[in-house]
Amino acid sequence: KYFIKDGSRLGVLYNGVNFDKFIRSTELLDESKTLFNKMELQKFSATFVTVAQLRVEKRHIDIIKAAAKLKSNGHNFGYLFVGAGEIEFENQLKQIAIDYGVGDDFYFIGQVSDPRAYLITANAFLLASESETFSNAALEAMAFSLPCIMTNVGGASEMVESGVNGYLFRPHDSEDLCRKIIQYSQADKAKLSNNAYKIANDKFGYGRMV
Secondary structure, eight states, X not given: OEEEEETTEEEEEOOOBOGGGOOOOHHHHHHHHHHHHHHTGGGSSEEEEEESOBOXXXXXXXXXXXXXXXXXXXOOEEEEEEBOBOHHHHHHHHHHHHHTXXXXXXXXXXXXXXXXXXXXXXXXXXXXXXXXXXXXXXXXXXXXXXXXXXESOTTHHHHOOBTTTEEEEOTTOHHHHHHHHHHHHHSOHHHHHHHHHHHHHHHHBHHHHO
16 A cells, blocks of 8 residues: 555555456356366365465464364365465475374465466465565455455455454464454355455455546
């Protein structure tokens, strides 16, 4: 987002979303179906997608810890990590997932030029960053009607209203993340999805940026 001064007024100009790019076209749906079947995501009750570079500050480790606790409590979720990083760090994360008993629940997709098919393959968007300015990836997920579960840092609270279009959790707190994922799993998901799209369109659509 940007701060714009107009005379004596100071306003905020957000990163906008071009909704023309976020239409579930036949081509995109076909690609998503192929991914869904290839990864056998039907075995999960829900799948979460994270679009972020594999870096320490993005706190993928908190998602892995939360996944392990959720699995031990009988929940069956899948997780897509879209984004690349240092191969050594990626291998560390993969080993941590294995050590926590959730190695088969995580898919390390790597860097992709267009993450849209992965977004619509998932049920919700997940971001555990310890710091963030204003997540474009979250906005793009909302444009596809994905509820967002995010750390309450940076501009997250301007995008997500807890219980309305997603949930906010404390950074570095995998226990709180667990609680929010459970809340999501028990919520009216159609309502969350509809609200995610509406808020993205009403507040962050290109028409609002002009």
